[in-house]
Amino acid sequence: MSQVVKLRDIQERALKELTNRLDNYDIFSLQMPTGSGKTLVALAFRYMYDYRTLVCVRTRNQLMPYIRDAVKFFNTIPGVHLNKGRVCLYLNTEDTELIRCRSCPNYKQTAGIPPETFRRLKAALVRAVAKESLTDPYLLVDRVWGKLLGKGGDLSRIICPYHLFRALDGKALVCTYPFLTYPHLRYYLINYRPEIIIVDEAHNLEDAFKTGWRSITYEAIVRAREELAEYERSTGNSAKAGYYVLSLVQSWFESINRRYGQIEEKVIDPSEYIDLAKEGNAVLEEYASLVSSIVRYKKGRYRRRRVRFFNYRILAFLDLLTDVYAGVEDLVLVLNKGRAELRRYRLRRLYRQLFGPFEGSKVIMMSGTMPSANYLTKVWGIPSERFYVIDLGTRYGKFTCVINRRVSSKYEYRRKEMYYKFAKLLSGIYSTARKSVLAVAPSYEFAGEVGRLLSMSNMSLVVEVEGTRVGDVYERVRKGRYVIIAVAGGKLTEGVEWVGDDGSSLISDVVLLGIPYPKPTEYEELVREYISSSSNPDLQFLYQKERAWVLIRQAIGRAIRKKDEECTVWFLDWRYKDGWWQYRIAGLGTLRR
Ligand code: SF4
Known part of the structure; x- marks a missing residue:
């Protein structure tokens, strides 16, 4: 050991469990309650056990606790992959x-x-x-x-x-997920050759895995044209090859958008991009050489200013698309609200694709809401023979659970009358709540519908939208008793600590407005299909339910900041009466009938 720091019992247990098994296992799932000090456990691998350690966090704000704790406990600073x-x-x-x-x-x-x-x-x-x-x-x-x-x-x-x-620090590096998940960004991490890779808030890995590698929008095509015109004007060189490629891309893009409009996650069949892939491939080399010249020109022209390389983005997209078409890359083309994206979809390859290149590294996935071992092996494809699960509990605090069976967020019932019932129930809960109420909707649309109905009442209300600023909402909630309608997996249920000046939680009640299942888009359907095509047909149900359960536990975790705090969790959906849900809800706390 290099340095000794006084750890909490739970941190010592986690480290003991992990370090004792490093010789026999390669992959670990570490479940520890939110607020129990996972950051220090991760840093201990470098600063107490001297392993060459890589820590991956979801967002750039989550880098800071690692930097701060390294300074506070070890008087040093880790390397940061900015x-x-x-x-x-x-x-x-x-x-x-x-x-x-x-x-x-x-x-x-x-x-x-x-x-x-x-x-x-x-x-x-x-x-x-x-x-x-x-x-x-x-x-x-x-x-x-x-x-x-x-x-x-x-x-x-x-x-x-x-x-x-x-x-x-030559033996400690922290970075955000994109450097781990995007193949064009992670070569440095692979060369870094970590002995230990720690993935923080690892329940999010699945979403990161499914994020588009390369994408284009209509705006990018228009801006790429402007870029060509500027290049021609300023250098006197011809950009003919570029105009040709852009007209191919634009006419294809316009035609699929005409056909499908602003649809969410529509899977585009290869027959619908075969011409683009073939014709694009024929001119790719010439276009790539033009793009290199444009990049050189812009680097010189926009020195020390903000700059984007639109033709480079089109080239990268087209290049990957032709690889996908040729079967070199196993991705799918998805049209999502006017954006064409190339995404992974075979979840059972998650482990192999993300960590396969890190040969010899031990992987520790940790979270306050880790999916079950069954899920991780069957859905994420973690090889079970090298995998060890450490479960040190999911939560602090005391929960009272209430199930209401008069409503449902099932798609076929999403009508005005149902939103009205949800709004009425929420209003009743707010009237007796001790503190603010955190309501969790399955989608932004759902949150908006319920929020609209409640906006006519005189309660203090915040409804999450896509651009919501966490800091602004937090400041308001700190000063009053609010109903916060958040979206499952959104900013108000993941990266925010609802804590008052005295260190206690600002939330007394968490209300689940239905079940946060993913929207049944074609892309989600494809992901599910691929999972269930294995020998176990129940896996697609596991996929749906476990994902929703992780989101629910994340939201619930927001309500407890101190060990002895209490929270009432309202499960508003008749589907919660199903045995799978009942078992988990009963394990959470006292069930009030
Ligand atoms: S180009 Fe120069 S200044 Fe920019 S990141 Fe590289 S070394 Fe640093």
């Missing part, structure tokens, strides 16, 4: 893979920092983290490098934040 496109000194872009560092003077400058200077820089960052309250590491970069850049002088002599942060 988004290069966000912190590069020369280019600010979402197309991060286009930034090449080898010939950059700042790369050489950073690689050659004398050890003493490096130690001083690291110590300064440790002090800054300890002193300032920051919500994500990019703010730290902005503050420190903002000052340096503001002074003017020779830019090429400034240390590169991207490379400095990565090098802060």
Whole structure:
């Protein structure tokens, strides 16, 4: 052990269970209650047991607890794999893979920092983290490098934040999910060769796995045309090959949009993109060479300004589409509200596809709401012979559960009368609630419908929409007693701590408005079909129910901040009377009839 820190009993148990079994198992599922200190367990692998450790978190805000706890408990800072496109000194872009560092003077400058200077820089960052309250590491970069850049002088002599942060600790690296899940971004992590990979909030891996690799929108095509025109104007070079490709892509895109409109997750059959894939493939090389010139031109022109590379995006999409068509990549083309996306769909390959390239690494998936071992092996394809499950409990606090069988969120019943019944029940619960009420709807549309009916009453109400800002909602709820209608899996049930100034929860009641099953889109249907095509036909039910149960447990976890707190959970749907649900609800707390 390198360093000793006083751990809680549950943290010690988790570490003991894990470290004792590292020789015999390769994959671990670690279930620990929310708030029990999983961050410190993860950091202990590096700072107490000296393993080369990679930690993957879902969002950039979730990077900060790792940085803060490393500073607080070990007086050091882990390496952070930042988004290069966000912190590069020369280019600010979402197309991060286009930034090449080898010939950059700042790369050489950073690689050659004398050890003493490096130690001083690291110590300064440790002090800054300890002193300032920051919500994500990019703010730290902005503050420190903002000052340096503001002074003017020779830019090429400034240390590169991207490379400095990565090098802060040779044996600990934290990053966000996209660097693990997108093949074009994860080569660095594979080369990093971690001994231990820790996936935080691992119940989210499934959604990350299903996110589109490459996508295009109508706007991207239009902007790509403008980009070609600008390139021709400024350089005098011809962009004829580009116009040809864009007209192919545009006419295909317009025709499928005409056919399907703003549909959600429509699976596009290969016969509907065969011409695009073939014709696109024939001119891909010529287009790729033009795109390289455009990228070079824009990098020079937009130095130190925000820039997007639209033709590069079209090229990347088309390139992947032709691979999919040729059977090189096993993805599916999905049209989702006007966006064409290439996505994975074979969930049973999740484990192999995400972690297969990390040969020799041990994988620890941890969460307060881990799916069951059955689900992880059957649906995510985790090989059971190398897999070990550690369950240290799901929750703190005391729950009283109530099932109401007069309503349902089943699709065929989603009509005005049903929304009215939900609104009425919610209003009744609010009238007797001790604190704010967190209601969880299966979708944004559902939340909107119930919210509209309640907006006429005089209760304090917040309804989650796609762009809801968590901080704003939190500030309002901190000052009053609200009904918050959140969406299962959305921002208000996942990454937010509803905690008051005294450290206790702001929520006394959680209300499940129906069951948060995924919308029965064609894409979801395809995912389910693939799962159930195995020898076990019940798996598609397991897939649906377990996913919903994870979302429900996430929402419920928001209501407890202290061990002895109490919460009433209202299950509003007659389908909760089914044995599968009854068993789980009874395990949660006291069932009130
Ligand atoms: S070394 Fe740093 S500054 Fe240079 S190109 Fe790479 S990320 Fe940008």
